[in-house]
Every structure is written in C-alpha cells, then in structure tokens.
Amino acid sequence: MALPKSVTKIKRDGVEFVSNVDRAQYTLTELTRAALRDCAKLIRKRMIEKLKKLPGMKRNRRLYRSSQYWVRRREGDLLIGFKHNTWYGADSELGKNGQPGRNILRETVYENIDEIRKIQGQYLSAIEDDNRAIGLISEEEYQSGDGPE
Template sequence: MAMPRSVVKFKRNGVEFTSSVDKAMYSIEELSRAALRDSAKYIRREMLKRLRKLPGMKKNRRLYRSTQYWVRRKESDLQIGLKHNTWYGADSELGTHKQPARGILRDSVYLNIDQIRIIQGQYLSAIADENRVRGLISEEEFVSPDGEE
C-alpha cells in the first residue's frame, strides 16, 4: 500500500483545511514495522552468536533454519523464535527432563535491551521528517528467509 496523500476536508472563508491524519497514521505504522523488522534481525544475529557457542554447532546449517521471525502487517506485531520441532528449538530454550533450559532467545533479548531501544528510536524519531520516513519504509511483508544472517 502506497503512502496516502493529504485529503482536502473543506474550504471556509477562502481558507482551505487539509487533513494529513491518514498520511501520519500510515507513516507511524510503517515506521513501527520497519523498527520491528530491524530489531528482529538484530535479535536473530545475537541468537545465532549464542547458538554457535554451543558444542558441535559452529558450522551446523540446522542452526540457521531453526530461527525465524515474522513482522506481521495486519496484527502490527513481531514474532521471533526457534522452531518447535528442531533439536535447538523449543526444547533447548525451555529445557526438558534430560537437558536444562538454555534461554538463548530470552538472554539474547534481555542482554541487548539498550541496543533494541536504539534501533527502535532511530526509526520512531524519523516521524518528524517525511523524506526520512519514505527512505526507511519498505512496502513488502517480511519473513526471514532460512540462512539469513
């Protein structure tokens, strides 16, 4: 969906009143999505760094395929995690009766809260500058491909 134009609401006494509410709402929503997408990329990179440190995982391709994120347009949210049917997935994150919880995703987020705030702030501070908004917004849905770093 392209950025909506300002709409003329009405004219009164020779003064034209316009509304940029639709454009502002669109900009805020799209900047939020872009901020979530970049935050997810960062968190995923941090997760992969932590996963690589686990025994036997330095060059394992299953590692890359077990992490994913989705930035959803309709729900305006971010989902990031480990696939549940992978050995380094939910069992590794939450633990089982045979292995302790590793908390890879949880720690990747908690240890990087300040960096995530910086990433989010770069996008949301652009609201005042329309040219910056257009440069930061991507018009496509985004799901992380397998193997992306």
C-alpha cells in the same frame, strides 16, 4: 499497503480544512514495522553468534537455522523464536523432559536492550521528517529464513 494521499482538503464557508491524519497514521505504522524488523534482525544475528559458540554447534547448524521471526502487519507486533516442533529449536531453548532450557533467545534480548532502544528511537524519531521516514520504510516483506546467515 500503498502510501495514502498526503492531505485531505475540505472547503466549507470559505475556509479550507487540511488533514494529514491518514498519511501520519500510515507513516507511524510503517516506521514501527520497519523498526521491529531491524530489531528482529539484530536479535537473530546475535543469537546465532551465541549458538555458534556452543559446543557441537559448528557441526550442527540445525539449531540456528530453526530460528526465525515475523513482523505481523495486522497485529503490528513482532514474533521471534524457533520453528514449532523442532527438537533442536524450541525444545532446546525451553527444555524438555526435565532438562533445563538454554534460554539463549531470552538472554540475547536482555543483553541487547540498549541496541533495541537505539533502533526503535532512530525509526520513530523519523516521523518529524517525512522524507527521512519514507526512506526508512521498506515496502518489501521479509521473513527471517529467506536471507543469508
């Protein structure tokens, strides 16, 4: 989504009305997406650190390679988890056939709530400074499996 015009000006009866609503709405939406993306990066990184410490995980990278996240533009939310139908992913996390799940994703999120709040606060407080906000917003789309681990 391209950055909208900074203002909309309407002149009527010698009075000029100036509206920044479109730009403010765009900035809020994009700052929220950027904050969610950075939170997902943090959660995935911490989750991979935990997974690498599990017995047998040094040899078996499939579990942490199956973790991924998406920041959805239309819905404005974050999805993080394991690839669908992977025994070493979702089934290991949730458990299957009477075996207990590991709950590593859930525990990782709970353990990092303070960091998540800091990240969200950093981005959303930038709305007060337009230049800072634009600097935090990244136009590139990022999906978790694309970068280095």
